[in-house]
Amino acid sequence: MPSTEVVIAKRFNNLLRPLQVHIHRSTVLAGELAQIHHVDVEACELAAGTHDLFRSEPDFAQISTAEKYGIPIGDIEMKTPMLLHGANAAAWLENEAGLTDNRVLEAVRWHTFGWPEIDDIGKILYLADKLEPGKVTADPSLAVIRNMADIHPDKALLALLQKRVEAQLSKALEVHPLTLALIENLKSN
Ligand SMILES: [Fe+2]
Ligand SMILES: [Fe+2]
Incomplete structure (x- = not known):
């Protein structure tokens, strides 16, 4: 059976270039942030x-993949199946690539919404995904939060989540309960 790395690389190689670039930039930033905040660099990368x-x-593939792995599909995901991509990736990594690190699987599973019990690896992934250089270039208002992430990661995370809520509401889209629960947790800390 091919190694976890080989199975992952094979799937990565089939992605379109812009997505590969985003993943690569996120990985570099995740490594940097992990180092600054003394979090497991390898797991974050x-x-x-x-x-x-x-x-x-x-x-259709998001839905069929979720069904294949028994992932619950809520109203929010049914309306926007793309939101299943984290849970689908985590299930695939666990079942097809043999990835066993639960911290990594959880971070991947919930990277779109965040989740109330988010750990340090989940936080680093959330920050790196939303703040990699391509994202900041596309939305220069993120620069402030990007700088914050080096010093106050929880504050940066809260700011990103609040920005997400605003964006969802402006599009008249429902905000995922996990996102709201995480915001409450961060506020009370
Ligand atoms: Fe994503
Ligand atoms: Fe991403």
């Missing part, structure tokens, strides 16, 4: 390197 392996799957 692995989470960032695999978080979007299902990002470009079409809606």
